[in-house]
Amino acid sequence: MTIEIKTSTLEPVRNTFAHIEQRFGDKPATRYQEATYDVQAETNFHYRPYWDPEHELNDPSRTALVMSDWYAFKDPRQFYYGTYVQQRAKMQEVAESNYAFFDKRNLVASLSDEVRAEVVRYLVPLRHVEHTANLNNMYGTAYGYGTAITQALLFNGMDRLGIAQYLSRIGLMLDGNSGDALKQAKALWMDEPVWQGMRALCEETLVTQDWFELFLAQDLVIDTLIGELFYNQLDQKLTAKGGQDIAMLTEFMQEWSKDTTRWVDAVTKTAAAESDANRTLMAGWIESWRGKAAEALAPLAEEMLGGSHKGDALSEALAVLDKRVAKAGIQ
Amino acid sequence: MAAKKLSLKDKYSLLTRDLDWEFSYQDRKAAFPFEEFEGIKITDWSKWEDPFRLTMDAYWKYQSEKEKKLYAIFDAFAQNNGQLNVSDPRYVNAIKLFLTGISPQEYQAHQGFAHIGRQYGGVGARVACQMQSLDELRHVQTQVHAMSHYNKFFDGFQNWSHMQDRVWYLSVPTSFFHDARSAGPFEFLVAIGFSFEYVLTNLLFVPFMSGAAYNGDMATVTFGFSAQSDEARHMTLGLEVIKFLLEQHEDNVPIVQKWIDKWFWRGTRLLSLVGMMMDYMLPNKVMSWKEAWEVYFEEAGGALFKDLARYGITMPKYAELIDKEKEHVSHQTWWTFYTHGHAAGFHTWIPTDEEMDWLSEKYPDTFDKYYRPRWELARKLEAEGKRFYTKALPQLCTTCQIPMLFTEMSDPTQISYRDTVYKGERYHFCSDGCCDIFKDEPEKFVQSWLPVHQIFQGNCGGPGVEQVLGEYYKMNLGADNLDIKGSPDEKRWKQWKGVA
Amino acid sequence: MSKVYIALQDNDVSRYIVEAIEEDNPEVTVIHNPAMIRIEAEGHLVVKRETVEEKLGRDWEVPELHLNLITLGGNVDEDDDQLSLTWNV
Numbered sequence: 003m004t005i006e007i008k009t010s011t012l013e014p015v016r017n018t019f020a021h022i023e024q025r026f027g028d029k030p031a032t033r034y035q036e037a038t039y040d041v042q043a044e045t046n047f048h049y050r051p052y053w054d055p056e057h058e059l060n061d062p063s064r065t066a067l068v069m070s071d072w073y074a075f076k077d078p079r080q081f082y083y084g085t086y087v088q089q090r091a092k093m094q095e096v097a098e099s100n101y102a103f104f105d106k107r108n109l110v111a112s113l114s115d116e117v118r119a120e121v122v123r124y125l126v127p128l129r130h131v132e133h134t135a136n137l138n139n140m141y142g143t144a145y146g147y148g149t150a151i152t153q154a155l156l157f158n159g160m161d162r163l164g165i166a167q168y169l170s171r172i173g174l175m176l177d178g179n180s181g182d183a184l185k186q187a188k189a190l191w192m193d194e195p196v197w198q199g200m201r202a203l204c205e206e207t208l209v210t211q212d213w214f215e216l217f218l219a220q221d222l223v224i225d226t227l228i229g230e231l232f233y234n235q236l237d238q239k240l241t242a243k244g245g246q247d248i249a250m251l252t253e254f255m256q257e258w259s260k261d262t263t264r265w266v267d268a269v270t271k272t273a274a275a276e277s278d279a280n281r282t283l284m285a286g287w288i289e290s291w292r293g294k295a296a297e298a299l300a301p302l303a304e305e306m307l308g309g310s311h312k313g314d315a316l317s318e319a320l321a322v323l324d325k326r327v328a329k330a331g332i333q
Numbered sequence: 334m335a336a337k338k339l340s341l342k343d344k345y346s347l348l349t350r351d352l353d354w355e356f357s358y359q360d361r362k363a364a365f366p367f368e369e370f371e372g373i374k375i376t377d378w379s380k381w382e383d384p385f386r387l388t389m390d391a392y393w394k395y396q397s398e399k400e401k402k403l404y405a406i407f408d409a410f411a412q413n414n415g416q417l418n419v420s421d422p423r424y425v426n427a428i429k430l431f432l433t434g435i436s437p438q439e440y441q442a443h444q445g446f447a448h449i450g451r452q453y454g455g456v457g458a459r460v461a462c463q464m465q466s467l468d469e470l471r472h473v474q475t476q477v478h479a480m481s482h483y484n485k486f487f488d489g490f491q492n493w494s495h496m497q498d499r500v501w502y503l504s505v506p507t508s509f510f511h512d513a514r515s516a517g518p519f520e521f522l523v524a525i526g527f528s529f530e531y532v533l534t535n536l537l538f539v540p541f542m543s544g545a546a547y548n549g550d551m552a553t554v555t556f557g558f559s560a561q562s563d564e565a566r567h568m569t570l571g572l573e574v575i576k577f578l579l580e581q582h583e584d585n586v587p588i589v590q591k592w593i594d595k596w597f598w599r600g601t602r603l604l605s606l607v608g609m610m611m612d613y614m615l616p617n618k619v620m621s622w623k624e625a626w627e628v629y630f631e632e633a634g635g636a637l638f639k640d641l642a643r644y645g646i647t648m649p650k651y652a653e654l655i656d657k658e659k660e661h662v663s664h665q666t667w668w669t670f671y672t673h674g675h676a677a678g679f680h681t682w683i684p685t686d687e688e689m690d691w692l693s694e695k696y697p698d699t700f701d702k703y704y705r706p707r708w709e710l711a712r713k714l715e716a717e718g719k720r721f722y723t724k725a726l727p728q729l730c731t732t733c734q735i736p737m738l739f740t741e742m743s744d745p746t747q748i749s750y751r752d753t754v755y756k757g758e759r760y761h762f763c764s765d766g767c768c769d770i771f772k773d774e775p776e777k778f779v780q781s782w783l784p785v786h787q788i789f790q791g792n793c794g795g796p797g798v799e800q801v802l803g804e805y806y807k808m809n810l811g812a813d814n815l816d817i818k819g820s821p822d823e824k825r826w827k828q829w830k831g832v833a
Numbered sequence: 834m835s836k837v838y839i840a841l842q843d844n845d846v847s848r849y850i851v852e853a854i855e856e857d858n859p860e861v862t863v864i865h866n867p868a869m870i871r872i873e874a875e876g877h878l879v880v881k882r883e884t885v886e887e888k889l890g891r892d893w894e895v896p897e898l899h900l901n902l903i904t905l906g907g908n909v910d911e912d913d914d915q916l917s918l919t920w921n922v
Contacts, residue, residue: 043441
């Protein structure tokens with residue numbers, strides 16, 4: 003009897019925080035909602051930053067894109083910190099067991115010299131591209147607006163550091179932990195003509211000022227093309243040459259790409275649907291970076307896939323990109 | 334060929350340190366533009382020592398384990414109505430102040446570390462800052478999730494997002510972090526990574542969280558200690574950065590010392606809020622603010638500064654003054670909130686007899702002499718139905734934004750005032766420390782969004798204080814503010830507990 | 834010499850870690866606070882993987898320490914085999 007009385011008086015006085023109730027109604031909220039919406043401060047900033055006196059500390063005008071509500075960028079994965087690290091922990095557990103299996107069975111010995119050379123020449127240098135992607139996503143985290151998109155950019159940035167480290171481990175597997183493969187790959191990245199377009203492109207993204215433009219350049223344009231050329235087409239080529247075990251080491255990147263594509267597409271679509279002005283702006287950015295990226299990747303695609311791939315590798319990758327862009331409602 | 338086994342250090346270095354490169358196609362300074370304007374000289378980023386060498390895969394693995402444990406406790410806490418186990422409903426007010434005053438600053442730390450995690454030219458330091466940015470996001474989110482259940486049963490939590498940008502006393506922590514974030518990348522790290530994390534956050538997280546445990550709040554102690562486990566990494570980053578800057582160039586020493594002096598002072602002013610939480614807002618007490626200060630600043634911080642002496646770094650300016658203030662600040666701060674209890678988003682109260690005796694014991698040189706008489710007078714007035722509220726809006730210090738409540742240490746009955754004139758305007762301060770900080774960066778501090786000035790200028794609604802509180806701050810007047818006695822919080826608590 | 838310190842959450846794994854620390858650093862002082870165990874030592878303190886593994890009866894990696902760690906004071910050096918805390922003076 004006493005227990006019944008107690009529970010009947012233990013009715014909550016409210017279901018969630020006021021700003022969450024205002025957005026989603028008076029009902030219990032999800033953890034994603036409470037961790038995300040309206041978390042970032044919006045007004046009454048005390049001091050202008052020494053490093054950017056033209057703007058407030060948090061300022062929506064650091065991009066030319068305009069949104070009436072920056073929290074429209076809902077993450078379809080609903081990642082907040084806790085769900086993010088738990089999802090990645092699951093993926094890293096699989097990756098760890100793949101890498102351990104590869105190591106234990108000495109699968110590196112089964113790779114032909116040709117496959118090894120291709121991995122060092124084409125796959126390992128991507129660690130520098132991933133490192134660039136890490137910085138570019140951190141850029142959006144730091145200068146973007148609204149927790150919904152900035153937290154997802156941070157997660158992406160940290161993913162890219164993780165991927166750079168996985169790619170480095172592939173190098174270490176090939177060189178018996180001497181680091182020689184990493185040195186060779188870095189030398190290629192620095193001096194080999196076939197990589198210079200890509201390096202110049204990465205350097206250009208790192209001096210790009212508009213964070214949303216940079217998001218489109220990196221996470222939509224460059225990542226789609228890299229994913230297609232390296233993790234799809236190169237992977238097929240290596241498999242055809244008896245290097246199928248390498249796929250165990252890139253499984254993380256492929257899984258990651260599926261997950262991240264969903265988020266990038268949602269953001270792109272939402273931004274474009276906001277206004278004609280946004281759509282026009284985005285179309286211009288995408289076209290410009292598509293052109294630069296295609297030019298940078300052309301010699302790599304040609305050398306890496308020209309002989310083996312039926313059809314034109316780069317055109318196919320660009321078609322995948324164009325399809326994603328069209329699906330987001332941008333012509 | 335058997336691969337050689339790599340040590341943690343070599344592995345981390347191979348995986349991470351060589352990812353960056355010298356630019357050929359763009360000016361590298363355009364990609365990392367903020368490294369020089371503060372006058373800090375970095376001659377060689379490769380000398381950076383990674384203290385923990387945590388790779389991302391290990392980060393995901395260990396952090397997800399922490400999260401799993403933490404959320405299991407949150408779930409159990411909510412399912413079992415853990416709020417009923419806290420010592421006393423007064424306790425909940427300490428965590429209201431935590432959610433509204435501290436959690437938004439975790440978010441600012443996340444933003445600040447993202448900024449320097451993009452801007453530092455050295456990949457080792459950069460990656461450490463990025464991880465800290467991610468951890469700080471974790472902290473704000475776990476705090477919001479921990480408070481989510483309390484919000485369902487107590488007043489004062491529901492508008493934390495709106496309040497963070499507006500409420501008068503919240504501008505103290507907010508402006509502290511705005512100051513750090515608007516500074517250059519190295520000052521930010523000395524401010525937050527070193528002065529705040531290494532020297533001061535232990536005071537916030539360790540004894541206070543131990544106090545939460547002692548008051549039956551399993552949700553708070555769990556997020557507190559779980560967050561603090563990241564803090565160990567952050568503290569170490571803070572210390573490594575200081576050592577790195579000092580080793581890079583001797584010209585860095587006076588700049589770093591100036592920042593340490595500034596941020597130590599800013600930090601101790603900010604922590605007067607924590608002093609009051611510990612001495613007055615925790616019904617079951619673990620240690621006094623003074624004792625916590627002695628263990629975590631005087632002993633631990635003293636050891637740190639002794640260690641840094643080899644670089645020519647000395648104890649922060651005004652440390653000897655703070656040594657005296659530790660006897661006073663918690664009492665002066667809580668008194669100020671008590672007398673402005675109508676304008677606070679949490680409840681206030683007069684300490685019980687037992688609590689006053691505890692305060693006498695912990696502060697034998699000051700409590701009975703200066704503070705007990707005030708509380709006894711307040712109690713007498715309350716008994717006569719004349720509960721006293723200060724109606725006038727307080728004058729705020731231009732730097733720390735705390736009302737003028739601190740006294741001269743040479744005469745603890747005399748409020749401490751300082752002022753200075755800049756470009757024909759007079760600015761007011763609570764202390765020499767705050768006045769010095771202003772004089773060093775007047776162009777920054779003339780921008781301060783001082784809540785009382787803003788109210789007088791009509792920027793916060795009005796005309797009366799009631800409208801400011803109710804409409805501009807969105808406090809639920811009569812529920813969020815005033816005494817705990819007679820509050821809806823107290824009424825509900827009694828119902829749950831079945832007491833009259 | 835100044836005191837280095839480490840504080841651990843008061844839970845089952847920590848009890849074994851504390852035992853290991855006490856064995857490797859006979860001079861430490863162990864202080865129990867609500868929900869927290871604080872261990873102090875003059876100048877230097879080390880947590881050794883091997884000893885913790887022995888106490889726990891299973892493999893244990895040094896970064897696992899962070900799951901139970903609350904705070905520490907001193908210059909940190911972590912490698913595969915140990916985490917040490919040191920003040921130079």
